[in-house]
């Protein structure tokens with residue numbers, strides 16, 4: 578019996594660790610901008626078709642500082658990464674008056690994940706050669722101009738899912754796409770509506786999900802448990 582409970586405990590711990598959205602050991606990029614700068618990022622349009630403005634750093638409630646665009650300007654920053662993986666996860670806390678976007682870049686092409694406050698939706702799309710624009714998701718959200726947390730993920734089979742505000746809105750498997758499996762950068766596009774309106778990103782985290790070994794350990798634990806019950 579002791580062994581049974583021990584195995585149950587291990588399986589439970591593994592299950593919880595698998596479900597956790599907390600810091601992961603395989604984080605590719607994380608920045609919360611609370612040091613008051615965006616060092617490591619450059620004011621660049623990875624498409625090479627515009628000369629974007631630099632975002633400002635603004636203090637935000639509950640989040641220290643955020644990168645933001647005010648007024649009518651369109652601000653953009655880019656951070657290099659080097660990732661080859663089908664599964665990945667992009668998380669951010671963002672606020673949108675018009676739109677805040679995070680891109681997973683493959684050269685000048687990219688996956689585009691948008692807090693699209695102007696249209697009261699979250700949108701995910703793919704752009705190729707600056708003209709192709711394949712939309713995967715157009716999902717209405719509540720309180721579109723407030724701060725929200727977004728988790729966009731793609732699994733090993735290429736299925737995309739959305740989790741907003743820690744499970745308040747979940748859209749599983751809304752598209753299957755593996756057009757890009759290597760990425761050389763992460764970019765933000767921040768577009769406000771004008772005046773004192775602000776579109777901002779408080780933090781971003783790009784990670785590769787836990788390797789399958791933990792899942793295999795959990796499955797192995799269950800198998801041992803089942804065997805002991807026989």
Ligand SMILES: [Ca+2]
Pocket residue numbers: 609610611640641642643779780
């Ligand atoms: Ca922050």
